[in-house]
Amino acid sequence: MDNDLNVTSFITFAGHVEVEKYRYLYFVIMLTVYILIICSNSTIVYLIWNHQNLHEPMYIFIAALLINSVLFSTATYPKLLIDFLSERQIISYLACLFQFQMLYSLGGSEFLLLAAMSYDRYVSICKPLQYQTFMTKTNVNVLLVVAWLVPACQGVVAVLLSAKKKLCAFTLKGIMCNSTIQKLHCLRTTVLNVYGLVVLVYMVILPTIFILITYTRIFIIAYRSCREVRRKAAQTCLPHLIVLINFSCLSVYDVLLLRLGTEFPKIVSFIMTLQLLMYHPLFNPIIYGLKMKEIYKHLKSLFCKMP
Template sequence: MDDRVNVTFILIDGYVELHKYRYLYFVILLTLYILIICSNSTIVYLIWNHQNLHEPMYIFIAALLINSVLFSTVNYPKLLIDFLSQQQIISYSACLFQYFAYYSLGGSEFLLLAAMSYDRYVSICKPLQYQTIMTKTNVNVLLVVAWLVPACQVSVSTILSAKKKLCASILKGIVCNSTIQKLHCVRSTVLNVYGLFILVNVVICPMIFILFTYTRIFIIAYRSSREVRRKAAQTCLPHLIVLINFSCLSVYDVLLLRLGNEFPKIVRFIMTLQLLMYHPLFNPIIYGLKMKEIYKHLKSLFCKTP
């Protein structure tokens, strides 16, 4: 039997000039990780602690920020260990777990944004029915679906990958994402088709739904009073900014499997860091500064007068 099919550890080969900049990378990533945890946790605490923020819109925001912390926690500790290690390796089982968490939490991001767009649609387009539609039970169902559906679907892809034999042990990246399929002895048509199914189900369909709801919101807001237009702009604009930001970064990950060899190593390194660093830190900034009620509590928390 060929020994290459018995690979149990994977060498991570996506870092650029690690021997020269390892301590700089470590300090920057550790600082960003602390900022991500503190900034997201602060806003989640404000939402949890203030009764006037116990509304569906803010609950979805808190869920989105918790999702960002979980996403960062899956990736950052391993990156920090790699920066200080002489050899950057990961077991195949740990790599598969990171793959599972990476895509299930990424899918949850889109479904949570879809839930938020639905909440805004009901609030602005059907204000008289808002209390009967966005009940506590319905909000909880949307949250469970947003986290459970991607996890169940990605778990199937993870199990299929676990059964594949490896004929390579060098990962051209810094996290275990779709590029692990390039290590398989035989590229699986089933995995490719199922991956496309997941992409349509947890990314494309939620994006179409979000674009539809916001189009309806802006049409109705345009025809309504200035107060309705102000409310639509104030509550919907931050969600759209977050969606555009995350979608643009996610396009890279989709292209990575198809055109991975076409990207220079430094481009793959920078783009992956953008996805890991930029988005989890971007969310609390947008919601903390653009959402009026959150900003008010944030300001009172850090600018208390004696």
């Protein structure tokens, strides 16, 4: 009976700031950003797919990362655009759980893809003679499947655990269904909290530690090597590190601080959430489009051909 009630319940988003006054401004800005996200990420993916010299593991992982950004944005932007034009910002609990699952599954995939990219760079720079042996097409496909499938399965388990909980509150302080969804439950069980922390450790913390160790090893070897190796390390590794730092900082707010119950002024929470939604998906194609030499070359050629 409780499950049936939960499915038909509606959750109200209370995190919007003066949406009645600025609804059309919000709508235009977010629609413009959403279009830019789709166009910029899709352009880089198209270039990688269309040019044979970009059919290498490093660029394949970049394409996967950009596709992940588009999916992440699509899980939030359409609902936000509807909310800006609506009198009430509401969502069914079932749809809220689905958005929750999508956000955290794709967020976990982001860290795993960055970890796969760091491993690819490590083998390329530190073990160049063994690169073709380690980074085969099969191994690349396995890494991609793991990066998307494992977080998705973890997300489904979290949703199933949450769906069984009875709701005693129907208002979220944010503008999307994030980790604060647990505050709606009448009872917060240890099982769900422990599961969330375990997932956080091996889907976020461990991949981040692996990435940092890997790049530290790369830079140590590059420092001891010739100028060409140092140039290659800086050119291909720095963009990945910048993306990692950017996404990690935004994730700390959404996952850790909100989960710990840290209270923020409404305007601060609103701005931080918008940063996560707007900044990062646009940041990736800019970094990879401008900082990766081969991609930038094809990108420049593409725009030069346009009338």
